[in-house]
Amino acid sequence: MFFHIVLERNMQLHPRHFGRDLRDKIVSKLMKDVEGTCSGRHGFIVAITGIESVGKGLIRDGTGFVTFPVKYQCVVFRPFKGEVVEAVVTMVNKMGFFAEAGPVQIFVSNHLIPDDMEFQSGDMPNYTTSDGSVKIQKDSEVRLKIIGTRVDATEIFCIGTIKDDFLGVISDPGATS
Amino acid sequence: MSLAADSPVHSSSSDDFAALLDAELDIISDASADIQEVAEEEENIDVEEGDYDLKFDRAKRRKVEPYENVADLPSSSSQGSSPNKDECQHPGVYAGMCMKCGIKMDDESGVAFGYIHKNLRLANDEISRLREKDLKKLLHHKKLYLVLDLDHTLLNSTRLVDLTVEEGHLIDQRGALPDTLKRDLFRLGSMQMMTKLRPFVHTFLKSASSMFEMYIYTMGERPYALEMAKLLDPGDVYFNSRIIAQGDCTQRHQKGLDIVLGQESAVLILDDTEAVWKKHKDNLILMERYHFFASSSKHFGFNCKSLSELRSDESESDGALATVLRVLLRIHSLFFDPGRDDNLLDRDVRQALRTVREEVLMGCKVVFSRVFPTNFQAEQHHLWKIAMQLGATCSMELDSSVTHVISLDAGTDKSRWAVQEKKFLVHPRWIEASNYLWKRQPEENFPVASTVALLDYSLK
Structure with missing residues (x-):
């Protein structure tokens, strides 16, 4: 069965991406990271359909990487017993x-x-x-x-x-x- | 991307997810019981994730302590077995689930059939059931099983780095090679290998496929086996998923028929190595090794020029595969002989193989001279055994019924007797050649040199 749901994920980004295209970078990395993956809870993430929100970034000590909590809408596919x-x-x-x-x-x-x-x-x-x-x-x-x-x-x-x-x-x- | 950072996110969103589902399902749950099941399943998801460790623990404990439950076992089993006779026997496991009832099973029982699917295991009962069922169908189609080895049997491969200078023409002057060679010689860039198919192999596979259901069974790695199968069977008509590689064997360094879904009494094996088939020697037809590349013959200790260096090859019409195909035909016709009145299912191809083999030296009575070391049990020697298998009678004593004296030296008493009595005096290779070629070889091609003559020769 397919579902359209909102999921959240913390994205870590290298400082070199900070600039005008920051948001695009986050989105494209998100797509690369999650589309095609699977989880026991939600099943197979087929496609990201939209971004709900990108939260405030948190700088990681030592590395300079920044973690953004991203909420995104996606289509998931999960088979069920009896389906x-x-x-x-x-x-x-x-x-x-x-x-x-x-x-x-x-x-x-x-x-x-x-x-x-x-x-x-x-x-x-x-x-x-x-x-x-x-x-x-x-x-x-x-x-x-x-x-x-x-x-x-x-x-x-x-x-x-x-x-x-x-x-x-x-x-x-x-x-x- | 730490796990800790991820987890709160997940739980919150999955609550949303569950709420959405609940809302969705509440509306229609009355309509169908099946869907309710889905809802239950969905609720279980959280439990599954959260309590996974606990559940796993429980399952483990159950396995470890079967004796504690012994007291209440009889009552539970009598309760369990009598009311539902059609309780699932769990014939096999696919990805941790019973393939019949879908229940989750974590035990590692049964035999893994990794060559069919990496997650497939079958219980022994199921294997024998499948074998029995399959045999009937196969015999109905007048077919048997044939297990084929790859290296040195159907083809010869070498790494590109091992090619000698004299073999360079295989790469440099590819355009100038004869057509037959060009057709059967493949350069696999991705694996850095070069493969030469044995002459006659295409005809062999085509003819054999009408008499046999064929398997590939190799000690090579799986990717190699698949690549070779592509060369041998580009149309994917002969082997389908019946390709068994090293990782699939249940015993290290041994090939076994336990993962072949065919009754042993109907399986023939073609291989160049006898040692790997310890348990199934009776099914085995030993092949003469095919060495095309220099590195391959060197590996087996031959110092002569390889076929590739000599720019020649095995004969297409008289080579090992053509010979063995004739043998297979003979065995097949013997097995399915309409004149026999026994049940087809009770016949044994091993018996047919033995019979055909015994026809090779039928009627010969051989005596060995200076072939075995002194104090060696003659009956244990492999030449003695081969001679017996080929239907010859072996003897220690000379008498008028002896037909052949097999000797390494023309100077021995027995050899001289053979010359006197006009019996055949042959080199031991005569037996080996007859064994590989499945035909009594012309004796004059295997003369015995006397040590004196040899000495003469070396003095010149």
């Missing part, structure tokens, strides 16, 4: 398949793939129903339900299932909006 997401399959093997929803890596084990879908090896490994009407292979888009999540410093891992109603391959590419 249904759409993901792109990255790898298929006999244990199941791996898929990605943005930065999130999701594993769907063959226990959680409907029993009528069988693994087919070959140059393009895939899971296919006996009548061949549904096929999951690399680059397929699937809709799956998350049943477990784990957040590391830079990565989010999930366990997903497609063994439920309305889950599985999204046949119509237009439906992914």
